[in-house]
Amino acid sequence: MKLWIAKQRYLADFTLASLARRKTKNLGLLLVFSLLVFVLASVMLFTSALRHEATQVLASSPEVILQRMVAGRHDLIPPGYIERIGRIRGVQKTAGRLWGYYYDPVVKANYTFLGLTEDAPASGQIKVGNGLARYRGVQAGNVLSFRSYSGKLFSFTVDAVLPADSELISADLVLLAEADFRAFFDYPAAHWTDITLSVANPQEVRTVAQKLANALPDSRPILRDEVLRTYQSIFDWREGIVLALLSAAILAFAILAWDKASGLSAEEKREIGILKAIGWETGDVIRMKLWEGLLISLTAFLAGYVAAYVHVFHFSAALFEPVLKGWAVLYPRFTLAPVIDGLQIATLFFFTVLPYAVAVLVPIWRASVTDPDAVMRA
């Protein structure tokens, strides 16, 4: 065993010396390899943590939301709807929601206004999300003015700023009293944006939703289960830009690795010829190259993964911000609770480390089984 270890160490020594002779090329490869693992691992860690967060947080969202559609567009709920829904068997608690969007030309951002019927701020006062407060530079006690869609100017006193660590769900929220909401948006009396309801027996949610759709054909029920499933597929690997970015990166690396691994340079071929001429066996040459492949790919994998972890969970995935932000001005600052999926990491390992180590082997085996004289003369 000792002899085996000593032999492997000599092989590793030789491999490292050989790598050092082509320092720039190998360091470049290591850097690109690490960068690829970093990007892939960052996406993986970020999406699984975000999925976990969404599942946890949205598990307490309303059981059923009922919207009304007119000509394919979401429309207001007219008076009498809530009462009709309340009469359907299985429906336990119904409530109207008041919410809408507001474009703020001052910072060119979109806000979500939410009119509260319970636990609402006093008239003339609002509570705002931390993201909005940051972009508008306001704090509790300041006055914020918005020009409503009817052209009138409304001034509200900021009663409180919602907690900073809730930005992921509340960055753009403006909470105000029901009467203020109705006055600001000129909302018709007794109309609601949509309806939330809970069902007595959780097993019957789907049945109740179908009853609702039958009773009110212009309505569209959305179940909590569907909301959760929607967020389960967030940043699905099959989706547009994510796939385009990743496939381009993987393809570029595959070309680089293939070029490096399969096309042996004349210098490398001569080196193998000399090694065989001085008495190295084919197995030794292959083992040496295996060491080379493993050292590079393992170092790149570990460095890339650790950097990705620090990037996602200690720097809030800052490099993704420009991509995620899109054209939106208001982007939440948030930290995610780390979720490390062992299976995903293992998949990443098998798709990055192993192919490289194997790609290195094939041409070496071909070169090392040919006659040393022919290899050196080639």
Place this chain on the structure above:
Amino acid sequence: MNLRPSTLAGIALVALLLAALATLIDAQRLGATRMASLTARTALVARLELTDLSLFTEARYTRHRALADLHSPFQDHPFSLEHFPSGSLLPPPTHLTQARHEALDREAALPR
């Protein structure tokens, strides 16, 4: 003392491996400390009856993704192209795309 290259490489690899293992311990620690704020967020969602993350505020169907309908991509006119970048990052809500291709409201029988 001059260390052999294999020793140096071994030290570097072990250091990286330890760093990778340390991420697991750090994940446990961070998870525990961030749990309190997660609970507070969950309570806020329940109190305000929220349905979505405010991750993409640029368009209504990306801000409230779970509430988006079949006509969202054509919001400006029929055949209009999707023009918000985050729309290409996100799949449509699953209840619009699931194998049945029919949202729950379409399963409903039409009144006679």
